[in-house]
Amino acid sequence: MSATNAFRWNLCLLCLLCLVCLPSGATSDEIQLLLKVKAELQNFDIDVFDSWESNNSVCNFRGITCNPDGRVREIELSNQRLSGVVPLESICQLESLEKLSLGANFLQGTISGDLNKCVGLQYLDLGNNLFTGPLPDFSSLSGLKHLYLNSSGFSGLFPWKSLQNMSGLISLSLGDNPFERSPIAEEVFKLYDLNWLYLSNCSINGTLPPEIGNLNKLINLELSDNSLSGEIPAEIGKLSKLWQLEIYANELTGKIPVGFRNLTNLENFDASDNNLEGDLSELRFLNQLVSLQLFDNSFSGQIPEEFGEFRRLVNLSLFSNNLSGPIPQKLGSWADFDYIDVSENSLTGPIPPDMCKNGKMKELLMLQNKFTGEIPVTYANCSTLTRFRVNNNSLSGTVPAGIWGLPNVNIIDITMNAFEGSITSDIAKAKSLGQLFVGNNRLSGELPVEISKASSLVSIDLSNNQFSGEIPATIGELKNLGSLYLQNNMFSGSIPMALGSCDSLSDLNIAHNLLSSKIPSSLGSLPTLNSLNLSENQLSGEIPASLSSLRLSLLDLSHNRLTGRVPQSLSIEAYNGSFAGNAGLCSPNISFFRRCPPDSRMSREQRTLIVCFVIGSMVLLGSLAGFFFLKSKEKDDRSFKDDSWDVKSFHVLSFTEDEILNSIKQENLIGKGGSGNVYKVSLSNGNELAVKHIWNSDSGGGKKTRSSTPMLAKRSGKSSEFDAEVQTLSSIRHVNVVKLYCSITSEDSSLLVYEYLPNGSLWDRLHTSxxxxxxxxxxxxxxxxxxxxxxxxxxxxxxxxxxxxxxxxxxxxxxxxxxxxxxxxxxxxxxxxxxxxxxxxxxxxxxxxxxxxxxxxxxxxxxxxxxxxxxxxxxxxxxxxxxxxxxxxxxxxxxxxxxxxxxxxxxxxxxxxxxxxxxxxxxxxxxxxxxxxxxxxxxxxxxxxxxxxxxxxAEPCRLVGIIVNKDGVTKKMEGKTEKFNPSP
Structure with missing residues (x-):
């Protein structure tokens, strides 16, 4: 090589090295574009844009991936709590962009037509956002392979035609958007490379056409929560690679088509909530099933015996069908079976014994069938069970003792069977049990005192059995108990005084037993008791005066041995019949009771002495009442006039604390609740406020009631928890949430000052006078x-x-x-x-x-x-x-x-x-x-x-005028006119 040529070669090499080392002009432009993107978007708490600076390489920006030439190839900013409008004008100028992932954020506004300029995109994810309006045509994105637009608020008619040039599309997710109602367009069935199609809950109607069989690469097909009608096409059997098929909550009819057996890779199949019928024989070959959901249909025939050999099946839900025959006895014995719900059918035979063989089962729901035999003892050790319901069957035998003590079960329901035996002391272990329903069986024996250890109990129903012995006083320890039904048994002894400690009790029925002694006065202290039935026992003595304080929708003390006067507040027409069959009862003023005679055995001197004593007592009590009233008024005056008040305002206030304090008086009271009284305050400027007054339980200045005291029992003075919660409420700013102006607190009480709403509540406007x-x-x-x-x-x-x-x-x-x-x-x-x-x-x-x-x-x-x-x-x-x-x-x-x-x-x-x-x-x-x-x-x-x-x-069309023309009567709506037949 000559010297001249060598010089030229070295010069070219040097220039090339310089070009490589110098920063690219295109990269500099892309930095500016991304900085514009940063300026348009905001994020809540994670500073995703902390690395997006002009002095940094674009390839070092968080969420940015570059190609070998240093140009932006991918933007991955999904699930970053971003808000704002997507700046597509800037994004689509990134010429090498192949992937744009902005899913699972809080992005808003509409998607502009600039989307069409992102011609190099292969992956687009805008799903799970808060967009509005329709999608623009995006047919120019012919290279797309993955398109995720689900759950983003898009409306209008989906631009199906945009898909016709996307022959390479692999994933298409459009579900959970309020699109206008339309059938699946034919363009979808020409996307032969699709393996993921999600079109659930997006207003699809019409039928599922045979062309669905063209998409033979599909592994996931979800069309649930739409309005699809007609039969499932037989061509669906061509989708042999399907892993998941979700078509629930539609209006599908007919049978599972012949050829469905070819879906041998299917693991999850849900066709529940349709109008399907026929038998399940086509499913007996799908031995890879993990979850099968077919509830709320009209399937009939037997459950295929092959289901018992499905080694991967963990979820089976077939409730509310017309199935008959037995359940395969090996069902659930191979895998970590999770739950079964075959309720509301006509199934017979025994309960399969091994569904909890691997100790993972959570729910056993087999109610309202015709099952026979005993509960397999294997379920007594199924500690993972949370729901056990076999009610309304023909089961018999003794309930295995361990069932009563399952540690995670929250409902046991065995009602309407023929079980015998007793509830064992194992129930002490049932720490999560909320509902115990065993009515209408042949259970007997005493109720164990250990039932109090099942501290989560809310409802107990032991009715219509043969229980005997005394009702254990330990039931009084069940502080969450809301209903107790013990009627139609053989309980004896007295009603426990401790029942008065069940502060949450609303329904109590102990009718038709052998109970004796007096009605405990403690029942009158139950703050939420709504229904009390003690009829058909052997109760004696007088009706406790404490029952007068109850506000009962049902009271039945009939057919006992009660004596004495019926308390005045119970002597009303509403309780007519509530005291029948008690010959010793009387009432001085109600016609349907026997009149109470004067006691003639008492001498005139005795009666005079009693009258004098009563009058003297009244005078003394009146004096004491006056004294305490003055002391209370003095305390109230001191609280509202002399105490130090702390005012925390959350809005600009047009009133003073004195205007509020001076208005907290009886004549301004407009409501009462468990947490305090509510007063209407009229300000001097004409505005009105609502003030909720909450007394501290230990202040001595407020009314201590059962409803308000316990909730504030641990609050002394200004509670940091109270202040923190009020601060949370005070930060709320929304036109549809009532406005909290300020809080005013002292050592004795707290006032919350709200805006006043003159039209009351929606309940008032719908249901009251x-x-x-x-x-x-x-x-x-x-x-x-x-x-x-x-x-x-x-x-x-x-x-x-x-x-x-x-x-x-x-x-x-x-x-x-x-x-x-x-x-x-x-x-x-x-x-x-x-x-x-x-x-x-x-x-x-x-x-x-x-x-x-x-x-x-x-x-x-x-x-x-x-x-x-x-x-x-x-x-x-x-x-x-x-x-x-x-x-x-x-x-x-x-x-x-x-x-x-x-x-x-x-x-x-x-x-x-x-x-x-x-x-x-x-x-x-x-x-x-x-x-x-x-x-x-x-x-x-x-x-x-x-x-x-x-x-x-679902916005209603507003009637703005009625037009009559030659075509008939029409109603003219805002934005559209539609024909209708006027009601007669």
Missing amino acids: RKMELDWETRYEIALGAAKGLEYLHHSCERPVIHRDVKSSNILLDEFLKPRIADFGLAKIVQANGGGKDSTHVIAGTHGYIAPEYGYTYKVNEKSDVYSFGVVLMELVTGKRPIEPDYGENRDIVSWVSSNIKTRESVLSIVDSRIPEALKEDAVKVLRIAILCTARLPALRPTMRGVVQMIEE
Whole structure:
């Protein structure tokens, strides 16, 4: 090589090295683009953008992956608590971008048409966000292989045509979005490389076409929670690679098609809540099944014997079908079996013995069948069981002793069988047991005193058996006990005085036993007792005067041996018949009782002496009362005038503490509750406030009642817990949550000052004498506003606030009937001083609104609020109360609604008659949401964020005019006109 050529070669090499070492101009541009992205997005607590600085290499930015040329290839910022609008204009200028993952954040707004400029994308994840509006056409993204848009609030019609150029798509996830109703477009069935298709809960209707068989690479197919109808196509049997098939909650009919047996890789199959029929014979070849859910259908025939050989099966749910015959006896004996629910069928034969063979089983639910034989002794050692329900069968024999003492079981229900034997002392080990139902059997013997060790018990039903001996006084130690049913047994002796210690008791029935002696006066101190039945015993003596303080919906003391006067407050028409069969009872003023005669054996001098004594006592008591009244007034005056008050304001105040303090008097009292009194305060500027006054239990200045004292018993002066909770409430700023202006505290008491809502509560407007006509539009706006208030508490506060007592009486209405969530967290404020926020085993909430899991777990979470809100929605749609006699015994509005949704006509019949026919369909949309909210399983309930989205989609069309033309009568709606037949 010549010197000249060598020089040229070295020069070229040097230039090349310089080019490699110099920073790329394109990379510098990409830094600026990413800094624009940073400026548009915010994150809550993790500073994901701490490395996104102009002096840093773009490849060192957190969440950024570069290709070998130093250009941005991937943006991975999923699950980073990001908010704001996606800056697609900047993002799509990154020319080498192949992956954009922003899922599981709090991103908002609409998706702009700039998405079409991200032409190099192969992976796009915008799922689980808070977007609004429709999706733009994105047909230019022809290289996409993975598309995740699920659970993000997208609406409108999905742009199916955008998929026609994406022949290489592998994953498609569009579910859980309120799209407009439409069938699955044919473009989907041409995506031959798809292995993951998620289209659940996105308003799909029509049938599942035979073309589904084209997608023979699918391993996951989810189409649940839609409106699919017709039969399952036989072509689904071509999807031999399927691992999971979810088609539950649709309107599918017909049989499981021939050829389904070819899905030999299927592990999870859920076709529950449809109208399917026929037998299960096509499933007997699917020996890889892990979970099989077919409940709420019309399947018939026998459970295939092959199910007993399925070595991986752990979950089997076939309840509410028409199945018959025995259960395979080897069922569940191979794997770590988890649960079985075959309730509400016509199954016969014995219970399989080995479903808990590996010690992992949690739920055994076999109620309402025709099972025979004994409970296998193997379940006595199944310590993992949480639910054991075999009621309403023909089982017999002795219950294995270990069943009574299962440590994790929260319900034992063996009612309506032919069991014998006794409840053993093993029950002392049942620390989690909340419900014990053994009624209508042949059980006998004494109730063990160890039952008090099952300290979580809320409900006990031993009725219609042959129990004998005395009722153990240790039952008084069950502080959570809410109902005790011992009727129709042979209990003897006296009613334990200790029952008066069961402060949570609401229903007590000990009728038709052999009890004697007196009615214990301690029963009169039960603060929540609602029903008392002691009839058909041998009780004697007088009726305790303490029973006069009870407010009972049912009282039955009939057919005993009681004597003396019926207390004045019980001598009312409502209790007519409650005292029948007690010849020794009398009443001086009620016609249906025997008149009480004067006691002629007493001399005139004795009577005169007694009268003088009574008059003298009255004078003395009057003097003492006056003295204590003056001392109390002096104390009250000192508390409100002389004490030092600490004011913490959370808004700009237009009033002084003196204006509040001077208004806390009897004439301003507008309500009472377990946590304090509520006063209406009218300010000098014309504004009105509501003030809740809470006395400290040890202050000596307030009224110490059973309802208020225990909850504040551990609070002395200014509680740090109280202040912390008030601070949480004070930080809440939402138009649908009642405003807390300030707290005013002293050593004696605390005042919480709220805005005053003049239209009272939703309960008042729906159910009481203050009832008003609420049109459907108003009801809808109340539902939406209240939902948004709860959504804010659950999802938008720094820490989620769980209400714990959602009900129509805690939804207050302003002058324009706009709703405010009230009393949120107040029970938590008060009870927190008695223990940790989750430590209490007292069921929070109000009867009729309480989620079913409360009785089993006592755990409080957001889904419990969702259930209660679902009940409120049912009240708005039906106009009925949560509990009404028309529903039947032990039934509430949720079960009543469920029993009336079989046909379109039956659904419309339960809509409030005050809602016009033309708007009843709109009301039914909200009723559907209510049914989702009140699902038995918390996991199946939507979040409040999802509830808000669904209610917004159910917005009623407003009637703005009626036009009559040659085509008939039409109603003109805002934005559309549709034909309708006017009601006669």
